[in-house]
Amino acid sequence: MSMIHMRTRDKVIVISIVIVLVLGVVAFFFFLPKEAITVSNFIAYMASLSAMVLVLLHILTTSTQLDAMQRQIREMEYTRNLQIQPFPYVTSLQSEIERPRFYHCPIREIKKDYGKAKLLYRVRFNARIENIGNGPAINIDVIARLTLEHRDGKFTPIMWSGELIECISVREKDVREIDFVFQGDDQAGLEVLSRGGSRVHLDLTILYKNTLGADFKVEARYSLRCDNEEERRNLERYLNVLRTAPVDYETQIKRYESLMKQDKWKEASEFFLTAFHKFWEKSDLAERVVLTSMLEPYAFSVIPLNKEEYQKEIRKQPPPPWE
Secondary structure (H helix, E strand, O other): OEEEEEHHHHHHHHHHHHHHHHHHHHHHHHOOHHHOOHHHHHHHHHHHHHHHHHHHHHHHHHHHHHHHHHHHHHHHOOOOOOOOOEEEEEEEEEEEEEEEEEEEEEOOOOOOHHHHHEEEEEEEEEEEEEEEEOEEEEEEEOOOEEEOOOOOEEEEEEEEEEEEEEEEEEOOOOEEEEEEEEEEOHHHHHHHHHOOOOOOOEEEEEEEOOOOOOOOEEEEEEEEEEEOOOOOOOHHHHHHHHHHHHHHHHHHHHHHHHHHHHHHHHHHHHHHHHHHHHHHHOOOOOOEEEEEEEOOHHOOEEEEEHHHHHHHHHOOOOOEEEE
């Protein structure tokens, strides 16, 4: 209950007491017959009127006490909440890009990719998450987005992933490691990194609860760079392969997809291993390119959420690939 509401209510009760007294006295002298206006009747009448005033005074006193108790309870809850504050924090982050490989999708439910063979690269992140607060963190949803920053300051998601940690107990100094794997064929991010740019970012959102059920959100942004000259040359080779391999292997891709459309899964699988294994064997590409990740302080925040805001954030999680 707000202080403004409490003050308004108390004023109403006080005004009601004054009105009852004034109207009561006026009514005794103006509405009773003259022969009934006596000292004894006035004393009896005022005794009854005083009882009504005492009831109003009791309501005023009781409500004031209840307000004081409610304030004390709210202060106790606030103090208790402050004493139990988990804080899942990324204490280390390693990132790398794996060399392009051919992948195939034999799962019918993934309609957009079913029966297709694609040359894709993977971006892998290993995050070490530690609870540096003073209470257990529960239901930790970690949402990761790989984004590209444009010149106008806007960010376009390139890939995203998600992970769930049930609990990190601060008492046991429990630390969890999570691997985020992004897979795709979008060359924009690789092109920026190969030029030594820092416009590729990893956006992390960590949603969690404390033991009292309060919801919180941590947001962090990491800039990704490829600082080493040799690593950038390896990225250039990745890009060349991504541009040319779909044409170089066009016949094999069509053959594999034709077999899948005919529901010849075993034959298609054997053909895939035979046709595209040569690419892995002959490829002189580096197995991986290591990236440098730097936390951007201005993009870091920790905020509490109400239930509606928490549900809204949960719905932002990446959907299953078949949806």
